[in-house]
Amino acid sequence: MKTYIAQEPKLLWTILFFMAMTYAYALDGPSEYLAYVGMAVSLAALTTRYHLTVSEDTLSMKVKVVGVTLRHKKIEAKEISKVHQIIAGTKVIFIMSGNKGEEMKLHRFKPDSFEQEIERFVTHHQLTIKQTVTKPRKEE
Numbered sequence: 001m002k003t004y005i006a007q008e009p010k011l012l013w014t015i016l017f018f019m020a021m022t023y024a025y026a027l028d029g030p031s032e033y034l035a036y037v038g039m040a041v042s043l044a045a046l047t048t049r050y051h052l053t054v055s056e057d058t059l060s061m062k063v064k065v066v067g068v069t070l071r072h073k074k075i076e077a078k079e080i081s082k083v084h085q086i087i088a089g090t091k092v093i094f095i096m097s098g099n100k101g102e103e104m105k106l107h108r109f110k111p112d113s114f115e116q117e118i119e120r121f122v123t124h125h126q127l128t129i130k131q132t133v134t135k136p137r138k139e140e
Helices: 010-026 031-046 114-124
Strands: 002-007 048-054 058-065 068-076 080-088 091-098 103-106 129-135
Touching (some): 002 114, 048 114, 091 114
Parallel strands (some): 080 129
Antiparallel strands (some): 080 091, 091 103
16 A cells, blocks of 8 residues: 655745735725635645555545545545546646546656556556547656
C-alpha cells in the first residue's frame, strides 16, 4: 500500500488572496464581505491536500482542507469500467470511471512514481487504458 500526496497550485490562490485583501481594504458596505469570502476561499484552497492510497485492489483518495478530511472516495478494481490517461508533456492525468458513474481524477501527485504505480495497478487487474496525447513527451 503506497500513499501519494498532491496539493493545489499556490500561485493563483496567493494572487487571489492579495487581490481580495486589497479589495477588502478599499471597499465599504456589503461588497466588502465578498472580498472576505474570497480571502477565506483562497486560504482554504492553499491548505487543500489530496491523499491517494493505492492498495492491491483499491484506489482511495481523501481530500483534506486544513487537515480535516472533507471527502473520501474509494473505488475498487472490479468497479472500474474505464481508464483514460491524458499525457500533456510532463504532466499525466488519469481518469478512472466506475460502473455506477463515479469518477476519480488523478494528477499532480508526488512523488512522480505514482504514474508507474497506477499503470501497474491497471495492468495487474487487466484493465485497458485509453490514452490521449495532447503534447508529446520530450525524450531525455
